[in-house]
Amino acid sequence: MTHQRPDHTDRPPADASMSLLNEIMRNPLDLGYSAAARRRTRQDLAGASKTSSHMSRVVVLVVSLALGVTTTMAIKELRARDEVISSARTLLVDEITERQETRASLEELAAQRQQSVDQLRSQILEEQEPELISQVTTDQLRSGVLPVQGPGVKITVRDGSGADLDANRRVHDADIRVVVNGLWSLGAEAITINGQRLTTTSAIRSAGAAILVDLTGVSAPYRIEAIGDPDVFDQQFPTSAAAEQLEALNDSFGITWEIERQDAISAPAGSNRSLIHASPVTDESS
Structure with missing residues (x-):
């Protein structure tokens, strides 16, 4: 009797029987879960970006407020200095004006008294030495103490x-x-x-x-x-x-x-x- 070897042509290959297992190993999550995971990752990134943007705005606002306060204080200090300088200048101008007015009054008084002295001198010269009157007048004109x-x-x-x-x-x-x-x-x-x-x-x-x-x-x-x-x-x-x-x-x-x-x-x-x-x-x- 001739012994026949079993025919294995009708049996599927080993790889074909392992296809499901291979698919599971290669893609442990199905497409729905993968899409959900990707959406969640994008949302987390967007939330982090919004949080970072919010923090940046807060930092900018704080810095702006600090700069505004500093600038306001500096302006107030400069204005205060300007007011002090302006006040000192005003006082100095007032003092100069007052002294100029006082000096003008004293000069006017001195001129009046000098005129009185000249009149008295002329009267005396007319009585005692009339020939000197012309010489005195000429000398006064040349020295600039008489108006001309x-x-x-x-x-x-x-x-x-x-x-x-x-x-x-x-x-x-x-x-x-x-x-x-x-x-x-x-x-x-x-x-x-x-x-x-x-x-x-x-x-x-x-x-x-x-x-x-x-x-x-x-x-x-x-x-x-x-x-x-x-x-x-x-x-x-x-x-x-x-x-x-x-x-x-x-x-x-x-x-x-x-x-x-x-x-x-x-x-x-x-x-x-x-x-x-x-x-x-x-x-x-x-």
């Missing part, structure tokens, strides 16, 4: 543009002195600077940014009026050394000037300064 009037010129000198930022563009006391000396050299008989009469003992100097004539402050524009021959001033001053310096100042710093004829100039009496150290020369001292 007459024709002449007015020279106006102005600061250059930007003088507040550049001191070189401001008119200095030396510039005024140059103009005054130029007018004296051309025969001026009386000179005023912004209404302040120059005498034989007058001084033109600076105090910081201000220009003082004797002890009185003057400011730009500077009006220098001179009594004398208008024709001489018109013809000779524009070619003088003083005019050359003014032109140089104009070219370098924009300082401007102009000269005008005046038919009538009034020059008030200057202050009669007492001499402390000087005394007349006598025959014995010579």
Whole structure:
């Protein structure tokens, strides 16, 4: 009898029988569970992003509030300082104004008393030595302690543009002195600077940014009026050394000037300064 081997052709392969198990091993969760897990992950990420955005907004709000408070406090402090500075400036201006008014009153009183002294002196001279009256009057006119009037010129000198930022563009006391000396050299008989009469003992100097004539402050524009021959001033001053310096100042710093004829100039009496150290020369001292 012939032994026949069993026919295994009808039996499924081992892999086919393990397909379900393999599928379970490869995909332990079905599609529904996987989709749900992915949605939950996206929601968690979105929630975290919203939380982070909310925290960022809170931080920005806190920082903005802190900056606002700091800025407000700084502004209040600056305003307080400005108020203090403004108050101090106001007090200083008021004090300067008050002292200027006091000085003006004292000058007026001194002028009145000087006029009384001059009248008394004239009366005495008329009685005792009438020939000296003319000499005294001439000396007073030359020294600048008597008011005078007459024709002449007015020279106006102005600061250059930007003088507040550049001191070189401001008119200095030396510039005024140059103009005054130029007018004296051309025969001026009386000179005023912004209404302040120059005498034989007058001084033109600076105090910081201000220009003082004797002890009185003057400011730009500077009006220098001179009594004398208008024709001489018109013809000779524009070619003088003083005019050359003014032109140089104009070219370098924009300082401007102009000269005008005046038919009538009034020059008030200057202050009669007492001499402390000087005394007349006598025959014995010579």
